[in-house]
Amino acid sequence: MxxxxxxxxxxxxxxxxxxxxxxxxxxxxxxxxxxxxxxxxxxxxxxxxxxxxxxxxxxxxxxxxxxxxxxxxxxxxxxxxxxxxxxxxxxxxxxxxxxxxxxxxxxxxxxxxxxxxxxxxxxxxxxxxxxxxxxxxxxxxxxxxxxxxxxxxxxxxxxxxxxxxxxxxxxxxxxxxxxxxxxxxxxxxxxxxxxxxxxxxxxxxxxxxxxLDFQAAQWLIDRKVPGQHGNEHPLTVPTGVFETQDGYLNIAAIGQTMWVRLCESLGLAQLVNEPGFGADPERVANRDRVNAAIGSALRTRTTADWTQRLLKAGVPCGPIHTIDKVFDDPQVKHLEMQWPMQHPELGDIALVGQPMRLSRHPRTAPAKPAxxxxxxxxxxxxxxxxxxxxxxxxxxxxxx
Structure with missing residues (x-):
């Protein structure tokens, strides 16, 4: 056509x-x-x-x-x-x-x-x-x-x-x-x-x-019915949402290396040798104790402070944004996930960008409104x- x-x-x-x-x-x-x-x-x-x-x-x-x-x-x-x-x-x-x-x-x-x-x-x-x-x-x-x-x-x-x-x-x-x-x-x-x-x-x-991915595999292969774990990972601890002085922080301290780095960054190096905290299976079994121990320390600083400190130590973490803060984030702005458009009725608007990049076809803002x-x-x-x-x-x- x-x-x-x-x-x-x-x-x-x-x-x-x-x-x-x-x-x-x-x-x-x-x-x-x-x-x-x-x-x-x-x-x-x-x-x-x-x-x-x-x-x-x-x-x-x-x-x-x-x-x-x-x-x-x-x-x-x-x-x-x-x-x-x-x-x-x-x-x-x-x-x-x-x-x-x-x-x-x-x-x-x-x-x-x-x-x-x-x-x-x-x-x-x-x-x-x-x-x-x-x-x-x-x-x-x-x-x-x-x-x-x-x-x-x-x-x-x-x-x-x-x-x-x-x-x-x-x-x-x-x-x-x-x-x-x-x-x-x-x-x-x-x-x-x-x-x-x-x-x-x-x-x-x-x-x-x-x-469902790994949750389905737990049943299909291991015949284990997965349950609800809220913001936490079912198989590794500590991984989840923690309160800070001014908000919340996502932490993914997966595996022993990350656990040691997290404890040292929080000034809680003694937790590494705490009975029941030794490896992921033990920490999963003592999830509430682990979370309580690190949670009290995290409430002493702001989200931004902890993000900077933990990332410097190599511990994966990040702030939890409301939608307005998502599009105000410097990295999101750099990725150009907000596509501007001039609409004949609505004026200047923005739409959600596509997350894929092709080197021969640079992403462009929508050429035509709905x-x-x-x-x-x-x-x-x-x-x-x-x-x-x-x-x-x-x-x-x-x-x-």
Missing amino acids: SSSPRSGALSRYTVLDATRVRAGPTAVRLFADMGARVIKLEIPPGAPGGDDMIGGRDHNRADYENLHRNKESLTLNMKEPEGVAILHELVKKADVFVENYRPDVKHRLGIGPDTLRAINPRLVYASISGFGQDGPYAGWPGFDSIAQGMGGLMSVTGKPEDGPMRVGIPIADLCAGHFCAMGVLAALLDREATGEGQWVQTSLLESQIAM PQQGDDTDAILRELGYSDPRIAELRAAVVV
Whole structure:
């Protein structure tokens, strides 16, 4: 498909974005930020089933701008045959189609992977669901917190006395989006060798379980059910959050060498030979005693003082920032994780940057704010050969 010149590692690709809420838009945002042409397919005003979920522009403008920057917007009613016909024209020239409907919806609409890949065999079709495309829970609606619970994360988060605890970010959504993007990139690489696209699938539940990592391995290999340890590491002590004179400090004194350095830096060298403090397994068994011993010393100085002192001694540590302090941190500023943008309505704003760097394609701030609904409908339809009178007819019929 023709479009204005684009730059970036993925600028040769066109992605059709039929996603909503968070997991799908997270996957597609990677492509948009890296230069791909992304066409966001939105339900036209007046058609049933508009985007009234989290991330919708009326619910959280900041969230919407951050999720949908660098995209074009085409309003398209895919419940109408003429709308599906337009989609088919787009698919002929697209590289990727991403959707996160419930598994049965795409087949009812006639826009499933077999149908679209019959039109364009090179198409990479990507699906994100709550629980998988088939199986006993395939029809369940998928939400981040539900996946966190069913995927085991909430059982190992928080303190035991508080009960299961949700993580403070939508980690199942975000991980599903990132795994989806990774799968699409792998499929595009495979297409270079085979000439054919394929169907990429992931789900919130699968992604959440994959992120359990060593906690899952404890059960699968050792048959040990991990529990909750709050801010502390389950296998090594002292590792966790400690109160200082003016705030809190994260310390990761992993292993015997770090333990000795920590004790010496705190002026508590005698703790190294304290009975029950000798090695990690002993310290884990005496967790409360260890934490109490070093905790009293840490409360005598500020977070900044201890950070400087411990880092000089080679003990991993760091302050605990509120979100405003995160973006005020000198290292975060150096890493340019706050991307400035001039928005036509909001003025000067900033968005969260991508954490990846490619030496041949320097990161750049978003070139385009999140589109207004249907901003690019007419231009895209003209590219497909539709005349202005025909576009007007389609609008009147609520097809676009």
